[in-house]
Amino acid sequence: MQALDGSVVAITGGTGSFGSTMAGHLLGRGVRQVNILSRDEAKQDDMRRRFTDERLRFFLGDVRDAASVSPAMRDVDFVFHAAALKQVPSCEFFPHQAVLTNVTGSDNVIREAARAGVRSLVCLSTDKAVYPVNAMGMSKALMEKTAQAFARNYPESEMTVSITRYGNVMYSRGSVIPMFVKQIQSGQPLTLTEPKMTRFLMSLADSVDLVDHAFTHAQPGDLFIKKAPASTVEVLARAVASLLGDEDPDLRVIGIRHGEKMHETLLSSEEIVKASDEGDYFRVPLDARSLQYELYFEEGETRISRSDDYTSANTRQLTVEDTKELLLQLPEVQALLGQAT
Numbered sequence: 001m002q003a004l005d006g007s008v009v010a011i012t013g014g015t016g017s018f019g020s021t022m023a024g025h026l027l028g029r030g031v032r033q034v035n036i037l038s039r040d041e042a043k044q045d046d047m048r049r050r051f052t053d054e055r056l057r058f059f060l061g062d063v064r065d066a067a068s069v070s071p072a073m074r075d076v077d078f079v080f081h082a083a084a085l086k087q088v089p090s091c092e093f094f095p096h097q098a099v100l101t102n103v104t105g106s107d108n109v110i111r112e113a114a115r116a117g118v119r120s121l122v123c124l125s126t127d128k129a130v131y132p133v134n135a136m137g138m139s140k141a142l143m144e145k146t147a148q149a150f151a152r153n154y155p156e157s158e159m160t161v162s163i164t165r166y167g168n169v170m171y172s173r174g175s176v177i178p179m180f181v182k183q184i185q186s187g188q189p190l191t192l193t194e195p196k197m198t199r200f201l202m203s204l205a206d207s208v209d210l211v212d213h214a215f216t217h218a219q220p221g222d223l224f225i226k227k228a229p230a231s232t233v234e235v236l237a238r239a240v241a242s243l244l245g246d247e248d249p250d251l252r253v254i255g256i257r258h259g260e261k262m263h264e265t266l267l268s269s270e271e272i273v274k275a276s277d278e279g280d281y282f283r284v285p286l287d288a289r290s291l292q293y294e295l296y297f298e299e300g301e302t303r304i305s306r307s308d309d310y311t312s313a314n315t316r317q318l319t320v321e322d323t324k325e326l327l328l329q330l331p332e333v334q335a336l337l338g339q340a341t
Contacts, residue, residue, distance in 0.1 A: 004026065004029045004030060004031050004078075005029070005030040005031070006030070006031070006032045007031050007032060007077040007078060008031070008032055008033045008034075008035065008075055008076045008077050008078075009026050009031050009033070009034050009035070009076065009077065009078045009079070009080065010034075010035040010036075010037060010072050010073055010076045010078075010079045010080070010113075010118075011023060011034065011035070011036055011037070011079075011080045011082060012037045012038075012063055012069075012072075012079070012080070012081045012082055012083035012109055013037075013038055013063075013081075013082035013083030013084060014034075014035075014036030014037055014038050014047075014082070015036060015038040015040055015043035015044055015046075015047050016038070016082060016083075016172075016173060017169065017171075017172035017173045017204060018082045018124065018169070018172065018204060018207055018208075019036065019038070019080075019082050020047055020050075021204040021205070021207075021208055022080055022082070022208055022211065023036065023047075023051070023056065024051070025208050025212075027051070027053055027055060027056075031055065032055065033055050033056075033057060034055055034056050034057070035057050035058075035059055035072045035073075035076060036056060036057065036058045036059065036072075037059045037061055037063070037068075037069065037072040037083070038058075038059075038060070038061075038083070039060065039061065039062045041060055044058045044060065059071055059072040062101075062105070063081075063083045063101060063105030063106070063108055063109050064100050064101060064104060064105045064108070065108070066108040066111070066112055069108050069109055069112040070112050070115075070116070073112050073113050073115075073116035073118060074116055075116075076113070076116060076118050077118065077119050077120075078118065078119060078120050078121070078122075078215065079109070079113050079118050079120070079121040079122070080121075080122050080124070080211060080215075081106060081109050081110075081121060081122065081123045081124060082124045083101065083105060083109070084101060084102050084105075084124070084140070084143075085097060085098045085101045085102055085136065085139070086126070086136065086174060087136070087174055088128070088134050088136045088137075088257065088258065088259045088260060089257050089258045089259065091134065091135040091136035091139065091259070092134055092135050092136075092258040092259040093258070095135035095138075095139070098135050098136055098138075098139040099139050099142070101139075102136075102139035102140055102142070102143050103139055103142045103143055103146060106123060106143040106146050106147065107146050109121070110123075110146065110147060110150050110161060111150075113159060114150070114154070114157055114159045117158070117159075118159050119158065119159060119160070120159065120160045120161075120162070120215060120218065121147075121159060121160070121161050121162075122162050122163070122164060122211050122214045122215055122218070123143060123144070123147045123161070123162070123163045123164070124163075124164055124166075124207075124211070125140050125143060125144050125163050125164065125165040125166075125223075126140050126165060126166070126167070127165060127166065127167045127200060127264040127265060127266045127312075128140060128261075128264065129141040129143075129144055129165065130165075130264075130265040130266065130267065130268050130271075130309070131265055131268065131309075133259065133261055134258070134259025134260070134261075135259065136259070137259075144163050144165075144223070147161050147162075147163050147221070148161075148163070148221045148223075148286055148287075151220035151221030151286050151288075152221060152286060152287075152288055155220070155288070157220070160218055160219065160220050161220060161221065162214045162215075162218035162219075162220070162221065162222045162223070162224065163214075163222070163223045163224070164207075164210045164211050164213075164214050164223075164224045164225075164226075165223060165224070165225050165266060166200070166202055166206075166207055166210055166225070166226055166228070166266070167199060167200025167201070167202060167228055167230075167264055167266060167312065168199045168200055168201060168202070168264075169202055169203065169204055169206075169207050170201055170202065170203055170204075170326075170327070170330055171203075171204070171330050171332040171333070172204060176233070176236070177236070177240055177327075178332075179191075180236075180237055180240040180241070181240060181244070181336065184240070184241055184244050184246055184249065185244070189249075189250040189251065189252040190237045190240075190241065190249050190250065190251050190252065191252050191253075191254050192233050192234060192237055192251055192252065192253050192254065193233060193253075193254060193255060193256050193257055193260060194233065194253065194255070194256050194262065195232060195233055195234035195251070195253060196232055196233075196234070196262070197232060197233045197256070197260070197261075197262050197263070198230045198231065198232050198233075198262070198263050198264070198311075198312040198313050198317075199230055199231065199233065199236070199264060199312050200228040200229070200230045200264055200266065200312045200315065201228060201229060201230060201231055201236070201318065201323070201326060202226065202228045203326075203329060203330055205329075206226060206228070207226075209226070210224060210225075210226040210281070213226075213278075213280075213281055217278075217283070219285065219286070220286060221285070221286025221288065222283055222284070222285055222286060223271070223283070223284040223285075223286075224281055224282070224283055224284075225266050225267055225275075225281060225282040225284070225310075226280060226281055227280055227281065227282070227315070228266070228315065229315060229316040229317070229318050229322070229326070230264075230312035230313070230315050230316070230317060230318065231317065231318040231322075231323050232317075234251065235318060235319065235320050235323055236323055237249065237251060238320050239320045239321075239323035239324045239327060240327065242320060242324060243324055243327060243328070243333065243337065244336075262313075263311050263312045263313040264311065264312045265309045265310065265311045265312075266310050266311070266312075267282060267284070267309060267310035268309050269308060269309050271284045272308075272309070272310060274287075282310075
Protein backbone atom coordinates (compact mmCIF):
# COMPACT_ATOMS: atom_id res chain seq x y z
CA MET A 1 0.00 0.00 0.00
CA GLN A 2 1.32 3.43 -0.90
CA ALA A 3 1.75 5.52 2.27
CA LEU A 4 0.03 8.89 2.23
CA ASP A 5 1.52 10.13 5.49
CA GLY A 6 3.76 13.11 4.82
CA SER A 7 3.12 13.05 1.06
CA VAL A 8 2.20 15.90 -1.28
CA VAL A 9 -0.88 15.32 -3.45
CA ALA A 10 -2.24 17.37 -6.35
CA ILE A 11 -5.87 17.37 -7.49
CA THR A 12 -6.78 18.84 -10.86
CA GLY A 13 -10.32 20.18 -10.95
CA GLY A 14 -9.88 20.30 -7.21
CA THR A 15 -12.75 22.70 -6.48
CA GLY A 16 -15.34 20.37 -8.04
CA SER A 17 -17.55 17.90 -6.20
CA PHE A 18 -15.05 15.06 -6.35
CA GLY A 19 -12.00 17.26 -5.83
CA SER A 20 -13.23 18.91 -2.64
CA THR A 21 -14.41 15.56 -1.23
CA MET A 22 -11.06 13.97 -2.03
CA ALA A 23 -9.23 16.93 -0.48
CA GLY A 24 -11.09 16.42 2.80
CA HIS A 25 -10.35 12.69 2.65
CA LEU A 26 -6.64 13.29 2.08
CA LEU A 27 -6.33 15.87 4.84
CA GLY A 28 -7.73 13.24 7.19
CA ARG A 29 -5.10 10.77 6.03
CA GLY A 30 -2.11 12.78 7.24
CA VAL A 31 -0.83 14.26 4.00
CA ARG A 32 1.68 17.08 4.20
CA GLN A 33 0.13 19.20 1.46
CA VAL A 34 -2.73 19.14 -1.07
CA ASN A 35 -2.34 21.23 -4.23
CA ILE A 36 -5.64 22.32 -5.76
CA LEU A 37 -5.45 23.23 -9.44
CA SER A 38 -8.54 24.83 -10.98
CA ARG A 39 -9.53 27.77 -13.14
CA ASP A 40 -12.30 29.17 -10.88
CA GLU A 41 -10.92 31.66 -8.36
CA ALA A 42 -14.31 32.13 -6.66
CA LYS A 43 -14.63 28.42 -5.92
CA GLN A 44 -11.03 28.39 -4.70
CA ASP A 45 -11.84 31.18 -2.27
CA ASP A 46 -14.97 29.36 -1.07
CA MET A 47 -12.96 26.18 -0.55
CA ARG A 48 -10.17 28.02 1.26
CA ARG A 49 -12.70 29.52 3.70
CA ARG A 50 -14.55 26.22 4.14
CA PHE A 51 -11.49 24.12 4.98
CA THR A 52 -9.28 26.72 6.75
CA ASP A 53 -6.39 24.25 6.55
CA GLU A 54 -2.90 25.54 5.84
CA ARG A 55 -2.00 22.28 4.11
CA LEU A 56 -4.21 23.29 1.18
CA ARG A 57 -2.41 25.25 -1.54
CA PHE A 58 -4.31 26.73 -4.45
CA PHE A 59 -3.03 27.08 -8.02
CA LEU A 60 -5.01 29.09 -10.54
CA GLY A 61 -4.70 27.56 -13.99
CA ASP A 62 -6.25 25.43 -16.70
CA VAL A 63 -5.19 21.93 -17.71
CA ARG A 64 -5.31 23.14 -21.34
CA ASP A 65 -2.27 25.28 -20.53
CA ALA A 66 0.69 23.03 -19.68
CA ALA A 67 2.62 25.99 -18.27
CA SER A 68 -0.08 26.53 -15.64
CA VAL A 69 -0.13 22.83 -14.75
CA SER A 70 3.59 22.64 -14.06
CA PRO A 71 3.73 24.68 -10.80
CA ALA A 72 0.98 22.53 -9.22
CA MET A 73 3.06 19.37 -9.89
CA ARG A 74 6.28 20.57 -8.28
CA ASP A 75 7.46 18.19 -5.48
CA VAL A 76 4.20 16.22 -5.76
CA ASP A 77 4.06 12.49 -4.97
CA PHE A 78 0.54 11.62 -6.16
CA VAL A 79 -1.96 13.18 -8.58
CA PHE A 80 -5.72 12.74 -8.91
CA HIS A 81 -6.81 14.08 -12.30
CA ALA A 82 -10.45 15.13 -12.04
CA ALA A 83 -10.53 18.24 -14.25
CA ALA A 84 -12.95 17.74 -17.13
CA LEU A 85 -15.91 19.07 -19.07
CA LYS A 86 -18.68 16.70 -17.94
CA GLN A 87 -22.02 18.09 -19.11
CA VAL A 88 -23.28 15.96 -21.99
CA PRO A 89 -25.50 18.58 -23.73
CA SER A 90 -22.90 21.39 -23.59
CA CYS A 91 -20.21 19.08 -24.99
CA GLU A 92 -22.59 18.18 -27.82
CA PHE A 93 -22.78 21.85 -28.80
CA PHE A 94 -19.06 22.50 -28.26
CA PRO A 95 -17.24 19.21 -28.92
CA HIS A 96 -13.90 20.88 -29.66
CA GLN A 97 -13.95 22.41 -26.19
CA ALA A 98 -14.47 18.92 -24.74
CA VAL A 99 -11.43 17.67 -26.67
CA LEU A 100 -9.27 20.58 -25.51
CA THR A 101 -10.01 19.96 -21.83
CA ASN A 102 -10.59 16.22 -21.65
CA VAL A 103 -7.97 15.00 -24.13
CA THR A 104 -5.30 17.69 -24.61
CA GLY A 105 -5.64 18.79 -20.99
CA SER A 106 -5.22 15.22 -19.75
CA ASP A 107 -2.12 14.77 -21.90
CA ASN A 108 -0.69 17.97 -20.39
CA VAL A 109 -1.35 16.72 -16.86
CA ILE A 110 0.24 13.31 -17.52
CA ARG A 111 3.35 14.77 -19.16
CA GLU A 112 3.87 17.51 -16.58
CA ALA A 113 3.38 15.00 -13.74
CA ALA A 114 5.95 12.63 -15.27
CA ARG A 115 8.37 15.50 -15.79
CA ALA A 116 7.98 16.49 -12.13
CA GLY A 117 8.72 12.97 -10.86
CA VAL A 118 5.22 12.12 -9.62
CA ARG A 119 4.99 8.53 -8.37
CA SER A 120 1.36 7.72 -9.19
CA LEU A 121 -1.41 9.43 -11.19
CA VAL A 122 -5.06 8.34 -11.24
CA CYS A 123 -7.30 9.64 -14.05
CA LEU A 124 -11.04 9.82 -13.48
CA SER A 125 -13.26 8.58 -16.31
CA THR A 126 -16.95 7.86 -16.83
CA ASP A 127 -19.31 5.13 -17.96
CA LYS A 128 -20.05 7.35 -20.97
CA ALA A 129 -16.59 6.47 -22.33
CA VAL A 130 -17.82 2.92 -23.10
CA TYR A 131 -19.45 2.66 -26.56
CA PRO A 132 -19.63 6.49 -26.58
CA VAL A 133 -22.48 8.13 -28.47
CA ASN A 134 -21.86 11.69 -27.28
CA ALA A 135 -18.94 14.11 -27.48
CA MET A 136 -18.33 14.01 -23.74
CA GLY A 137 -18.04 10.22 -23.75
CA MET A 138 -15.86 10.23 -26.85
CA SER A 139 -13.47 12.74 -25.32
CA LYS A 140 -13.28 10.77 -22.07
CA ALA A 141 -12.66 7.56 -24.03
CA LEU A 142 -9.73 9.33 -25.71
CA MET A 143 -8.58 10.48 -22.27
CA GLU A 144 -8.44 6.81 -21.23
CA LYS A 145 -6.48 5.95 -24.38
CA THR A 146 -4.08 8.83 -23.70
CA ALA A 147 -3.37 7.52 -20.18
CA GLN A 148 -2.94 3.95 -21.41
CA ALA A 149 -0.69 5.07 -24.27
CA PHE A 150 1.65 6.72 -21.78
CA ALA A 151 1.86 3.49 -19.78
CA ARG A 152 2.44 1.50 -22.97
CA ASN A 153 4.99 3.83 -24.55
CA TYR A 154 7.00 4.58 -21.39
CA PRO A 155 7.27 1.23 -19.57
CA GLU A 156 10.40 2.40 -17.75
CA SER A 157 8.67 5.48 -16.31
CA GLU A 158 8.75 5.73 -12.53
CA MET A 159 5.18 7.09 -12.61
CA THR A 160 2.24 4.68 -12.49
CA VAL A 161 -0.72 5.95 -14.52
CA SER A 162 -4.09 4.29 -13.92
CA ILE A 163 -7.77 4.99 -14.65
CA THR A 164 -10.99 4.76 -12.68
CA ARG A 165 -14.35 4.64 -14.42
CA TYR A 166 -17.63 5.19 -12.62
CA GLY A 167 -21.22 6.19 -13.19
CA ASN A 168 -23.38 9.01 -11.90
CA VAL A 169 -22.28 10.44 -8.57
CA MET A 170 -25.31 11.40 -6.51
CA TYR A 171 -25.58 15.04 -5.45
CA SER A 172 -22.43 15.97 -7.37
CA ARG A 173 -22.44 19.09 -9.51
CA GLY A 174 -24.72 18.41 -12.46
CA SER A 175 -26.60 15.61 -10.67
CA VAL A 176 -30.35 15.54 -11.25
CA ILE A 177 -31.09 15.09 -7.52
CA PRO A 178 -30.62 18.75 -6.48
CA MET A 179 -32.91 19.74 -9.35
CA PHE A 180 -35.59 17.32 -8.12
CA VAL A 181 -35.24 18.79 -4.61
CA LYS A 182 -35.71 22.36 -5.88
CA GLN A 183 -38.72 21.35 -7.98
CA ILE A 184 -40.38 19.63 -5.00
CA GLN A 185 -39.68 22.53 -2.65
CA SER A 186 -41.16 25.03 -5.11
CA GLY A 187 -44.22 22.88 -5.88
CA GLN A 188 -43.28 22.28 -9.51
CA PRO A 189 -43.68 18.96 -11.38
CA LEU A 190 -40.62 16.72 -11.52
CA THR A 191 -39.19 16.78 -15.05
CA LEU A 192 -37.97 13.41 -16.32
CA THR A 193 -36.11 12.87 -19.58
CA GLU A 194 -37.38 9.28 -19.95
CA PRO A 195 -38.91 7.34 -17.00
CA LYS A 196 -37.39 3.96 -17.96
CA MET A 197 -33.88 5.33 -18.50
CA THR A 198 -31.44 3.64 -16.08
CA ARG A 199 -28.37 5.06 -14.41
CA PHE A 200 -25.69 3.67 -12.10
CA LEU A 201 -25.87 5.30 -8.66
CA MET A 202 -22.94 5.89 -6.35
CA SER A 203 -22.02 8.41 -3.68
CA LEU A 204 -19.03 10.75 -3.65
CA ALA A 205 -17.66 8.57 -0.84
CA ASP A 206 -17.89 5.55 -3.19
CA SER A 207 -15.98 7.43 -5.88
CA VAL A 208 -13.25 8.29 -3.37
CA ASP A 209 -13.06 4.63 -2.34
CA LEU A 210 -12.63 3.64 -5.99
CA VAL A 211 -9.79 6.10 -6.49
CA ASP A 212 -8.22 4.94 -3.23
CA HIS A 213 -8.36 1.36 -4.52
CA ALA A 214 -6.65 2.32 -7.77
CA PHE A 215 -4.10 4.42 -5.96
CA THR A 216 -3.26 1.45 -3.70
CA HIS A 217 -3.34 -1.45 -6.17
CA ALA A 218 -2.65 -0.09 -9.66
CA GLN A 219 -0.11 -1.36 -12.13
CA PRO A 220 0.69 0.96 -15.09
CA GLY A 221 -2.31 1.30 -17.39
CA ASP A 222 -4.79 -0.49 -15.14
CA LEU A 223 -8.49 0.40 -15.40
CA PHE A 224 -10.66 0.02 -12.28
CA ILE A 225 -14.46 -0.10 -12.04
CA LYS A 226 -16.49 -0.15 -8.83
CA LYS A 227 -19.56 -2.38 -8.96
CA ALA A 228 -22.67 -0.27 -8.50
CA PRO A 229 -26.46 -0.65 -8.41
CA ALA A 230 -28.76 1.30 -10.71
CA SER A 231 -32.28 2.66 -10.84
CA THR A 232 -34.61 4.10 -13.40
CA VAL A 233 -34.99 7.88 -13.52
CA GLU A 234 -38.59 7.47 -12.39
CA VAL A 235 -37.60 5.41 -9.34
CA LEU A 236 -34.99 8.01 -8.41
CA ALA A 237 -37.49 10.85 -8.74
CA ARG A 238 -40.09 9.04 -6.63
CA ALA A 239 -37.48 8.20 -3.98
CA VAL A 240 -36.39 11.85 -3.66
CA ALA A 241 -40.02 12.99 -3.51
CA SER A 242 -40.90 10.37 -0.88
CA LEU A 243 -38.04 11.47 1.38
CA LEU A 244 -39.43 15.02 1.20
CA GLY A 245 -42.94 13.89 2.07
CA ASP A 246 -44.52 13.64 -1.39
CA GLU A 247 -45.64 10.05 -2.04
CA ASP A 248 -47.41 10.86 -5.32
CA PRO A 249 -45.33 13.44 -7.17
CA ASP A 250 -46.43 15.04 -10.42
CA LEU A 251 -44.06 13.69 -13.08
CA ARG A 252 -43.60 15.41 -16.45
CA VAL A 253 -41.66 13.69 -19.27
CA ILE A 254 -39.58 16.12 -21.35
CA GLY A 255 -37.70 13.65 -23.58
CA ILE A 256 -34.09 12.52 -23.89
CA ARG A 257 -31.56 15.36 -24.12
CA HIS A 258 -28.82 15.70 -26.75
CA GLY A 259 -26.39 12.77 -26.66
CA GLU A 260 -28.02 10.78 -23.85
CA LYS A 261 -28.27 6.98 -23.71
CA MET A 262 -31.16 4.94 -22.35
CA HIS A 263 -28.69 2.79 -20.39
CA GLU A 264 -25.04 3.30 -19.43
CA THR A 265 -22.20 0.75 -19.67
CA LEU A 266 -19.32 0.48 -17.20
CA LEU A 267 -17.59 -2.49 -18.85
CA SER A 268 -17.82 -3.67 -22.44
CA SER A 269 -17.96 -7.38 -23.19
CA GLU A 270 -14.48 -7.08 -24.71
CA GLU A 271 -13.18 -5.68 -21.41
CA ILE A 272 -15.03 -8.17 -19.22
CA VAL A 273 -13.17 -11.11 -20.73
CA LYS A 274 -9.86 -9.54 -19.63
CA ALA A 275 -11.08 -8.26 -16.27
CA SER A 276 -10.33 -9.75 -12.89
CA ASP A 277 -13.00 -9.66 -10.19
CA GLU A 278 -11.63 -8.04 -7.02
CA GLY A 279 -14.76 -8.19 -4.89
CA ASP A 280 -16.28 -4.72 -5.00
CA TYR A 281 -14.18 -3.86 -8.06
CA PHE A 282 -13.25 -5.02 -11.54
CA ARG A 283 -9.68 -4.54 -12.77
CA VAL A 284 -8.87 -4.46 -16.49
CA PRO A 285 -5.11 -4.69 -17.13
CA LEU A 286 -3.31 -2.81 -19.86
CA ASP A 287 -2.88 -4.49 -23.24
CA ALA A 288 0.88 -3.94 -23.36
CA ARG A 289 1.55 -5.56 -26.76
CA SER A 290 3.65 -3.64 -29.25
CA LEU A 291 2.63 -2.81 -32.82
CA GLN A 292 4.41 -5.98 -34.04
CA TYR A 293 1.22 -8.00 -34.08
CA GLU A 294 2.85 -10.79 -36.13
CA LEU A 295 4.58 -11.87 -32.90
CA TYR A 296 1.17 -12.86 -31.54
CA PHE A 297 -0.32 -14.28 -34.73
CA GLU A 298 0.50 -17.94 -34.13
CA GLU A 299 -0.74 -17.98 -30.55
CA GLY A 300 -3.79 -15.80 -31.04
CA GLU A 301 -6.45 -15.00 -28.46
CA THR A 302 -7.89 -18.13 -26.89
CA ARG A 303 -10.37 -16.54 -24.49
CA ILE A 304 -13.95 -16.05 -25.65
CA SER A 305 -15.63 -12.75 -24.85
CA ARG A 306 -18.78 -12.83 -22.77
CA SER A 307 -21.81 -11.74 -24.70
CA ASP A 308 -23.06 -9.24 -22.13
CA ASP A 309 -21.70 -5.85 -21.18
CA TYR A 310 -21.92 -4.63 -17.59
CA THR A 311 -24.67 -2.02 -17.84
CA SER A 312 -27.10 -0.03 -15.75
CA ALA A 313 -29.84 -2.28 -17.16
CA ASN A 314 -28.35 -5.62 -16.02
CA THR A 315 -26.75 -4.64 -12.71
CA ARG A 316 -28.77 -4.81 -9.46
CA GLN A 317 -31.91 -2.70 -9.87
CA LEU A 318 -33.01 -0.57 -6.93
CA THR A 319 -36.62 -0.15 -5.84
CA VAL A 320 -37.93 3.16 -4.49
CA GLU A 321 -37.24 1.95 -0.92
CA ASP A 322 -33.75 0.75 -1.88
CA THR A 323 -33.01 4.12 -3.47
CA LYS A 324 -34.26 5.98 -0.41
CA GLU A 325 -31.87 3.96 1.77
CA LEU A 326 -29.00 4.86 -0.55
CA LEU A 327 -29.97 8.54 -0.59
CA LEU A 328 -30.13 8.62 3.21
CA GLN A 329 -26.40 7.81 3.30
CA LEU A 330 -25.59 11.12 1.58
CA PRO A 331 -24.54 13.97 3.89
CA GLU A 332 -26.42 16.43 1.66
CA VAL A 333 -29.69 14.52 2.07
CA GLN A 334 -29.13 14.13 5.81
CA ALA A 335 -28.60 17.89 6.09
CA LEU A 336 -31.68 18.56 3.93
CA LEU A 337 -33.94 16.37 6.06
CA GLY A 338 -32.45 17.86 9.23
CA GLN A 339 -33.40 21.33 8.04
CA ALA A 340 -36.90 20.12 7.17
CA THR A 341 -37.48 18.77 10.68
